[in-house]
Amino acid sequence: MITTERLLLRQWDDADLQPFAEMCGDSEVMEFFPQLLTEVESYSLANRMRSLIADRGWGFWAVEVPDQARFIGYVGLHIPRASMPFHPCVEVGWRLAKEYWGRGYATEAARASLDYAFAHLDLKEVVSFTTIRNLRSQAVMKKIGMTFDRHFMHPDLDVSSPLREHVLYKVSAAQHLG
Numbered sequence: 001m002i003t004t005e006r007l008l009l010r011q012w013d014d015a016d017l018q019p020f021a022e023m024c025g026d027s028e029v030m031e032f033f034p035q036l037l038t039e040v041e042s043y044s045l046a047n048r049m050r051s052l053i054a055d056r057g058w059g060f061w062a063v064e065v066p067d068q069a070r071f072i073g074y075v076g077l078h079i080p081r082a083s084m085p086f087h088p089c090v091e092v093g094w095r096l097a098k099e100y101w102g103r104g105y106a107t108e109a110a111r112a113s114l115d116y117a118f119a120h121l122d123l124k125e126v127v128s129f130t131t132i133r134n135l136r137s138q139a140v141m142k143k144i145g146m147t148f149d150r151h152f153m154h155p156d157l158d159v160s161s162p163l164r165e166h167v168l169y170k171v172s173a174a175q176h177l178g
């Protein structure tokens, strides 16, 4: 569990599944993903995140606003699939329900995730990536001190996909801690 000024980053529980499925069925939240997720797909993704946290002790944590909202989405750390051109690496990532956007929650939780990564995982750097049109997500990357590294084509997306071109951002331990 990680606490920040306003947030709690914690292990997932069953009560998170339904609100997570609602987020993943929201076309604004999922604007930069290939498709909306069905309820079954969302449950399975949440359970996968839960089991990775159980195994490793860290991951994409469920985010809570204590005394205000039990579940607003996830923020945290993940090892992207090996097909990524910059593998091996650890990424910082986020997905929040629309009603909680624009309050700095993603930035606050992502900073805490970087603190955790550099304090506990002995990493030299952490990456983040998104499709080139996802400017909101890139704004979070810049706000947490990450800098643009390169463009790349997402290996799992079809050549015809408008989401295929991605940007990679990075931050080193020295940059984050200095």
Ligand SMILES: CC(C)(COP(=O)(O)OP(=O)(O)OC[C@H]1O[C@@H](n2cnc3c(N)ncnc32)[C@H](O)[C@@H]1OP(=O)(O)O)[C@@H](O)C(=O)NCCC(=O)NCCS
Pocket: 028, 029, 030, 032, 093, 094, 095, 096, 097, 100, 101, 102, 103, 104, 105, 106, 107, 108, 129, 130, 131, 134, 135, 136, 137, 139, 140
């Ligand atoms: C990306 C996401 C987590 C950002 O959440 P958020 O709560 O708005 O983030 P924050 O409030 O911490 O910061 C967002 C920053 O982006 C800025 N921003 C908002 N819309 C923007 C836009 N269209 N273009 C550029 N910047 C934008 C905000 O102004 C804010 O910066 P500021 O505090 O300096 O004003 C949220 O939009 C989300 O969940 N999106 C859907 C899922 C997703 O795309 N995840 C990333 C996939 S890689």
